[in-house]
Amino acid sequence: MAPAENHEAAAVARPALSDYLRWSVDHKIIGVQYGVAAFLFFIVGGAMAMLIRLELWTPALDLMVSGSAYNSLFTMHGTIMIFLFIIPMWAAFGNFVVPLQLGAKDMAFPWLNAFAFWLIPPAAVVVLLGYFVNPAEAGWTAYPPLSTLFSGDGQTLWALGAHLLGISSIMGSINFIVTILNMRPPQMTLWRMPLLCWAVLATSIIAVMATPFLAGALTLLLLDRVAGTTFFDAAGGGDVLLWQNIFWFYSHPAVYIMVLPGMGVLSEVLSVHSRKPVFGYRMVGLSSMGIAFVGFTVWAHHMFTSLQPELRIPFMITTMIIAVPTGIKMFSWLGTIWGGKIRFTSAMLFALGFMSMFVIGGITGVMLAALPFDIHVHDTYFVVSHFHFVLFGGSVFAIYAALYHWFPKITGRMMNERLGKIHFLFTYFGFLFTFFPMHIVGMLGMPRRVAVYVPEFQLWNQVISFSAFVLGFSTFIVIYNVIRSYYRGPIAGANPWRALTLEWATTSPPPPTNFDDDPIPYEDPYGYGTEAAAVYLAVVERAFDGDSSGR
Amino acid sequence: MAEATHHEDGHHSNTVRLLRRDITVEGGVYTVVFGILAILTIIEVLSAELLKGAIHDMPEAAVLLGAAKAVILLVIAIIKAGLVIWFYMHLRDENRILAVVLLLPMLIATLSILYLLAIPPGGYSV
């Protein structure tokens, strides 16, 4: 960039980097803190995934010293990605964007917000410390008796750390619910709320109601491990299935904690970048709530092989029902971009990537809901493929879409679009060729969570591993892009995407109090393509970007 | 049940209308509710002891009496909990959203408790 532009950038007051390392109660600072911390964990968890794929390059056990080492590796990979990456990453975007979209000046409880974030580093230290002493080996699901009788002290630390992360998540969610319900300015009615806010509200309700199940289960697990109780030990009058049930009471809803905000992001990004109103706005908002509630009734489909037979069919049915609100969203997205003036920005590309991948993940989800099929592929790579399509193809693609979409608001500078597109291509194809072949090896019977496999699968596994390395490499592109754009990206201006939601009706980055007065939202958060919307956007542009037309 | 007469100072009134009678007592509705809670607790303990004796004397009706005991005691407990929530936690004059906040986890927890209780001891034999 030209030096003149750099000079201009100095006028944009953005927090100093050192502000991000300190205790702060500003939701925008906390949002970035969450985001950067979560991304660091993403790198750690990703490196573990690379090691897993390296081990699986050959059928034998060669890289790892023992099967135990492999066990602890995938245990940590899952734990980090779920508890330390995806969930905090949504807290990051929720924190930064939701109060701005509502027109609020901060979260309802700024201090609690900061506290919830600062619980994460010590919790992460506890979890990771376990990995280095005597690691947990029971997978992120920590089924007893693996987690009680056969796992090292690291499992105790794992449970403690997960407990802390759960507490942090409950605090954050309480904050979101109160903020969304109570902190809206008078004109921001519930049915004018952007869909990301609806999604975060639904997510937070799930988190407050479901996370305590995890806390309860972890408490009992800790007692079993350290106090000699036998809640989960059949030999001592306990019940192994009790853990599976309570764990999935939490963890199935938690799947929606991880993907609902992504669905909210999709509605934002697709609408803005195709200049079309969201198709079926109310139904999309309600479907988030629908997912939240139906999500509590499907947990036992994780236990089809250990469930009493007469309950299998009811859970199969509820699981298929939950595909309906998800389908509503999918059709809403298709209807939104249909006939729109699509701009293939990096954010839009990742959003479209989400749609294609999530459809695959959703369809394999319905396949797995079908009991006879599930029994056949239970605990194979088919399942691994399914949830990576949902959690990577879904959540991570949405996280990238959100990053490209809101980076200008967060930093005041645009991301580099060309690098963004390269990043997208590497991620998209790396992802596709990593996880799609897993369907095939899974159908052929390759079990998950085992370091050795029969030699017939070697070619497939080498394809998978090679693609996984490509996928891993793509992360470096986005890291480079973020750092470069932070310093040298073009100045964004208040509203580079010409969006109608309120976060764009303030400077980039926004001042500490966000808005001078209660802002008045445009009558329809997605009313693109009308004369009135154009007038509104012109007003916003004049108000904030008067002299700096550069973007 | 107790009903506060809504005088000018609302729940701070010392006069409560209970069973068509005005009762004036320091603390008003709060004191009356405490009295009801205490009486219910005594009834609860007494009926538990009586039914336990009855079960002991009539082992042939043990299942029926046991079920009756559980139902009676749980109903009394729920009434007591409800009184505390309604009057002491002021749910009666709060925004209805708080009732939703309370009922939602109760619903979810009740469903999951019922589900967990249905698991036979020692798990299933498939």
Next chain:
Amino acid sequence: MAQVTAQQLPSAAHAEHEHSHLSEEEQNNNLKLGVWLYLASEIVIFSIMIVGYVILRINEEEVVAQAHEQLGVGLVTANTFVLLASSYFMVMGLRAMQRGNRAGMLRWIGATALGGIVFLIGQYIEYSELSHLGIVLGFDAASQWSTLGMRFYAPTFFHGAHVFVGVVWALEVLRRGAQGRYDNNPIGIEMFGLYWHFVDVVWIMLFTLIYLV
């Protein structure tokens, strides 16, 4: 709100803006909703603890009946009355403060804290009686009580821990109350009250489910 632009605000200004833009009533409503949501999550945790006991109650009726026989209901009934009374003191304390009677509030909340302490002492006596009977937390295959200990101690101790936290909170409320911090806005007392009544409600359920049914 003063007209500020991004340029004028140094980063240090982020520190103290949290209370400036909400009215007292808005703040109070937020705090109340926040506490209710927190209590909602507690309901779920307690339900997990309770279900562990109820499973035993259904499956091992004899063991539970024997334990009830040995223990009696005298002590625990007295303890229940103490906790119920402390809940009543609590709400009377809030009422006193709402009427502007700070001294009365301090007396009532002091009684509340005392009730909590007496309850904890009662629980301690009960636990030591139980341990004399050989009912311990860990699983003991040789003992007739088998898993009774863990299924009983987990929920009651978890509740006792909540009472302990409540006592500490009550003392903090007393300290702040004595400084006159609640004279104009008793929301701090009300929040503690919600917590304390909730702990009482949990005990009402535990008392019935564990000691009576």
